[in-house]
Amino acid sequence: MTRYISSSINHCILLIGLLIMIVPVWIIFASSTHSSLFINTNGLQFFLGDNFIENYSRVLFKKSGFFNEITALKMFFNSFVMATGIATLSVITSLMAAYGLVYFKIKYATIIFWLIFITLLVPLELRIMPSYIVMSKLNLVNTFAGLILPISASAIATFFFRQFYKSIPDELLEAAKLDGTSSWRFFIDFLVPLSKTMIAAVFIFMFVFGYNQYLWPLIMTTSEQYWTVVMGLKTMYGSISDRFAFVIMSMIPPVIIIVFLQKLFIQGIFQNK
Amino acid sequence: MSFLELQNITKIYPNGTKAVNETSLNIDDGEFVVFVGPSGCGKSTLLRMIAGLEDITSGEISLDGNIINKIDPSERDVAMVFQNYALYPHMSVFNNMSYGLKNRGISKDEINNKVNDVAKLLEIDQLLTRKPSMLSGGQRQRVAMGRAIVRNPKIFLFDEPLSNLDAKLRNQMRLEIKKLQRQMGVTSIFVTHDQTEAMTLGDRIVVINNGVVEQVGTPKEIYSKPNTKFVAEFIGSPQMNLFQCKIENGLAKISDMQINLNNSLNIQDACIGVRPDDILISDQGEYSSSANLVEYLGSDMIIYSSVGGQEFSCKLSSKINLKAGDNFKFNISPSVLHIFDNTSGQRI
Numbered sequence: 001m002t003r004y005i006s007s008s009i010n011h012c013i014l015l016i017g018l019l020i021m022i023v024p025v026w027i028i029f030a031s032s033t034h035s036s037l038f039i040n041t042n043g044l045q046f047f048l049g050d051n052f053i054e055n056y057s058r059v060l061f062k063k064s065g066f067f068n069e070i071t072a073l074k075m076f077f078n079s080f081v082m083a084t085g086i087a088t089l090s091v092i093t094s095l096m097a098a099y100g101l102v103y104f105k106i107k108y109a110t111i112i113f114w115l116i117f118i119t120l121l122v123p124l125e126l127r128i129m130p131s132y133i134v135m136s137k138l139n140l141v142n143t144f145a146g147l148i149l150p151i152s153a154s155a156i157a158t159f160f161f162r163q164f165y166k167s168i169p170d171e172l173l174e175a176a177k178l179d180g181t182s183s184w185r186f187f188i189d190f191l192v193p194l195s196k197t198m199i200a201a202v203f204i205f206m207f208v209f210g211y212n213q214y215l216w217p218l219i220m221t222t223s224e225q226y227w228t229v230v231m232g233l234k235t236m237y238g239s240i241s242d243r244f245a246f247v248i249m250s251m252i253p254p255v256i257i258i259v260f261l262q263k264l265f266i267q268g269i270f271q272n273k
Numbered sequence: 274m275s276f277l278e279l280q281n282i283t284k285i286y287p288n289g290t291k292a293v294n295e296t297s298l299n300i301d302d303g304e305f306v307v308f309v310g311p312s313g314c315g316k317s318t319l320l321r322m323i324a325g326l327e328d329i330t331s332g333e334i335s336l337d338g339n340i341i342n343k344i345d346p347s348e349r350d351v352a353m354v355f356q357n358y359a360l361y362p363h364m365s366v367f368n369n370m371s372y373g374l375k376n377r378g379i380s381k382d383e384i385n386n387k388v389n390d391v392a393k394l395l396e397i398d399q400l401l402t403r404k405p406s407m408l409s410g411g412q413r414q415r416v417a418m419g420r421a422i423v424r425n426p427k428i429f430l431f432d433e434p435l436s437n438l439d440a441k442l443r444n445q446m447r448l449e450i451k452k453l454q455r456q457m458g459v460t461s462i463f464v465t466h467d468q469t470e471a472m473t474l475g476d477r478i479v480v481i482n483n484g485v486v487e488q489v490g491t492p493k494e495i496y497s498k499p500n501t502k503f504v505a506e507f508i509g510s511p512q513m514n515l516f517q518c519k520i521e522n523g524l525a526k527i528s529d530m531q532i533n534l535n536n537s538l539n540i541q542d543a544c545i546g547v548r549p550d551d552i553l554i555s556d557q558g559e560y561s562s563s564a565n566l567v568e569y570l571g572s573d574m575i576i577y578s579s580v581g582g583q584e585f586s587c588k589l590s591s592k593i594n595l596k597a598g599d600n601f602k603f604n605i606s607p608s609v610l611h612i613f614d615n616t617s618g619q620r621i
Contacts (some may be wrong), residue, residue, distance in 0.1 A: 171359035174326050179373035179420075180347035189372075193363045 028244045029231045032056075035230070036239035043150050049242070059245045064238065069224040072232060072246055079211055079229040080253055082147045086210030087203045089152035094202065095195065097153075098161030103173070113162060119156045124216055132219055151209075151216065156200045163196055165191065200261045207257050229253075274429035275337050275460050276302050277323065282332035284318050284484075292318040295332070303458040306450070307475030309465055311507070313337040314466045315484035320430050323462065324353050336427060352421035357437065358413045360405040360420075366392075371422045377424075391423045394453075411442045418450070422457070429454070429461040433468065435500040447473060452506040468508050469561040472496065480504045498611075505546045505611055511575055513546045514585035517615060525610075528581020530560050534607050540621070546611035549575065552587035556597075558602030567597050573577070576601070 027044050034042075034049030060073045097116065101109045124131065131150045132141075135271075140146030168191075176186050192199070214230045221227065229250045277300040284293040292315040300306050309318040310349040310598065321327040323334060325346035333340050341349050352373075361369050367388055392398040395415045405413055414434060423427055431450070435443045451474055454461050457486040465473055471478050472492045480487045480495065480503070488500040499505035505513045519526045520540040525532045527545070530559045554576075565584075576600075587603065595601060612621045 060403075168356065169359065171357060172344075172361065174324075174353060175353070175359040175420075176361070176372075177326070177346045178324060178351065178353050180376035181372075185376070190361065190363075196363075238537045 003215055008245055010236065012216055025248075027066065029248050032241050032244035034241055039240050048122055055241050055245045057240050059238075059242045059249070062233075062242075063240070064232070070227050070232075072229075074225070075227050075232040076228045076249070078144075078226055078251065081144055082217065082228060083207045083210035083253070083257075085087045085144065085148035086152050086213075087206040089148060089156050090154040090206040091199050093200050094157035094161050095154050095192065095199070096187075097158045098165055099191060101158075102165040103183070103186075106262075110138065112159075116155050116158055118155075119153075122147055128215065128219060135220065142221055144226075147213075147217055148210075151213065154202070154206060157206065160183070160202065161195060163194055164200065190216075196264075200264050202227050204258055208254050211254050277428060277462075278333075278335045278338075279319075279323075279458065280333045280335075282319065282322060282334065282451060284315070284322060284327065285330045292484050293322070295479075296484075297332075298462060298479060298484050298486065298489065300435060300462065302573050303460055305454050305461045305463065305474060305476045306475070306479060307463045307465060307471040308479050308486075309468060309471035309479055309507070310481035312466055314481045315430055316466075316481045318484075319481070320353075320462060320464045323428070324351055324404075325347055325349050325428050327545075350424075350426050351430055352424050352426035353426045353432060354417045354421050354434040356433040358405075359432075360413055360416055362405055362480070365402050365404055366397065366408070366419075367450050369405065369416055370423050373420065387423050387425075388419075391419045392423070395523075401487045403528045410438055411446065414438060414442075414446055418453070422453070427460065429459050431461065431463040433465055434463075435465070436467075450474065454594040469510060472508070479507075480536075493505050498620075499546075500620050502544055502546070502613045505613065509548060511549050511588060513548050513611070514552075514581075514587075515613075516545045516547075516583050516585070518543055520612070525612075526608035527583065529550045530580050530603055532607060532610070534610065536613070538621070540614065541573070542615040543621070544613040544615040544618075546613065547585075547605055547609060549588040550587045551605070552585070554587065554589055554593065554601050555604060558604045560604070561600060561602045563569055563600045564595055564597050567595060586602055 012036055027046060030048050031039055031045045031056060033052040034045050035051050035055075038049065039045065048202070061071050063069065100106065101113050106112065135141060135146045135150065138146075140149070172190065173186065176190060181189065212230060213228070217226065217228045217231055221231075233247065233250060277298075279296055279298040279300075282293055282296045283291070285291050294315075296319060298306075308319060310316045318327055322329050325341070325344065329342055329491050333343055333364050336349065336351075359602070361372065364372065370388045370391065371384045374387060379387075388401070389398065392401055395418060397412060397415045397419060400408060400412060400416070405416065406414065414437075417434065434450075435446055437448060447470060450463075463470075465471055465474075473497075475492055477489060478492055482503050488495055488504045490498075495504060495508050499508060499513075502515065506515065516525075516527045518525045518537045520526075520534065520543045523534045523536040523538050525534055525543065525545050529620060560580070562578045562580050564576045564578055567590060568575040568577070573588055574593075574595075575586050575588050576595060577586050579585065589595075613619060614621055
């Protein structure tokens with residue numbers, strides 16, 4: 001009986017938490033399906049309206065920005081390229097950095113590792129001027145490369161991969177050596193598939209990190225063609241329901257990535273067991 | 274044809290530990306040699322140096338007459354079975370076995386044939402699509418062996434491959450390894466700390482202690498004529514009884530027990546060894562003692578007793594009726610004694 005009560009209480013708490021998270025999003029979604037006029041006169045809505053297709057297609061294809069040069073669709077594309085680029089490059093660089101640090105007999109590997117780790121204390125906002133100068137000297141302002149490169153090395157991901165590699169028994173490398181594998185093949189045939197689950201986790205983390213960037217793309221782009229969704233959120237003008245629709249759509253890409261990779265992540269965990 | 278020659282092999286670790294000291298050894302083609310010794314004696318290090326996984330501080334290793342000191346492990350053409358098997362966890366059994374062949378650029382058809390043949394030989398042909406995590410300990414062991422066999426190497430190296438198995442499976446795998454080795458005739462080196470494994474598997478046994486080879490010989494030689502006190506104690510189960518004594522004119526005095534050695538030896542600090550099964554218990558025995566403890570093993574039993582404060586054990590048929598606390602008489606024939614110098618540990 002007490003077990004039943006305590007489990008009910010637990011579920012109640014979880015339910016309240018869920019509502020706190022979900023209700024605002026739902027209200028935005030429901031409101032975004034009404035016309036602006038209706039919202040302006042009747043306030044936020046809890047129930048769906050009938051302007052869904054009209055509102056969303058208008059937002060996606062309407063030119064906006066200061067000079068009316070960019071559509072929301074293009075912003076989604078930009079954000080997607082930037083986030084995917086950052087996530088992919090971080091995974092590649094940190095996988096390789098960790099491989100070098102753990103498997104090559106580098107003399108000061110630990111010191112080098114801690115130097116990499118210390119960069120966690122220097123976030124992008126702190127090095128934004130030098131980063132900008134470097135990028136502009138390389139003529140990378142207003143390019144995707146400029147948006148992606150300065151944030152595509154992750155100390156925390158390097159740390160995760162390093163710890164994971166250290167837990168792999170040496171015999172695996174030795175057996176592979178006797179089987180005639182090269183350093184490169186050991187990386188590709190062993191470390192990459194073995195760290196599949198961790199790659200998925202780092203990818204999710206870095207994708208969301210890249211998608212949420214605001215200050216860096218703001219500084220790095222002068223052309224509206226490179227605006228991202230988060231920048232668009234700030235500068236989006238138009239009717240209230242259009243903005244709500246935009247907010248809802250801006251949540252979709254990270255959600256898709258998380259849902260999609262979470263599956264792979266869980267699969268990986270069960271495979272390794 | 275592959276024979277291995279070790280010449281004055283020494284391994285000193287960067288922290289100054291001398292793991293292997295001036296070891297020289299010849300291993301003939303098709304021979305099954307077992308390195309045996311207590312943990313940390315350097316037997317695994319020696320094996321790893323042969324495999325190329327460990328650098329050699331000084332000395333030379335040659336395979337078929339070619340010095341292989343500096344040759345990459347993959348090019349030495351040796352295969353190794355590891356203690357924890359080191360199977361590739363993300364690959365199927367088939368891929369585990371074929372990985373080495375693929376790296377050698379062998380055609381797909383040939384790989385298929387070879388893997389299937391070896392899988393049949395080891396009775397793992399039903400498991401080829403499974404991942405190592407889905408296999409039992411014994412099956413993993415077979416896959417690890419299969420991975421080594423399929424490459425058809427010049428030398429097999431086994432690094433305590435049976436120590437993770439339960440006792441029954443260990444005996445079974447031991448037999449199978451021996452059979453396979455006979456069948457294939459590949460030169461093999463087997464490292465173990467278990468003297469039973471060493472005795473049953475090896476054509477020759479190399480007993481190693483503190484990085485030094487104590488004795489090399491056939492199991493029979495090692496058992497019947499141990500060169501040093503260490504070998505005498507290490508080989509044989511239950512272990513050999515060693516009595517500290519003084520020998521005067523061929524008469525060994527172990528407190529009030531005196532054994533006539535039928536010679537004219539005079540040693541102040543000697544050590545006399547006698548195997549537990551060489552102590553004969555009979556009513557007409559010359560010496561007497563009482564049983565402190567009796568261990569019943571089924572067909573045999575082991576009696577623990579002491580003479581002059583020095584403990585000893587004897588192994589006899591369990592048909593003899595003897596309980597703890599009983600007095601018994603026994604005989605020791607001088608011909609079964611092993612006499613060692615107590616300070617140097619060498620056989621006299």
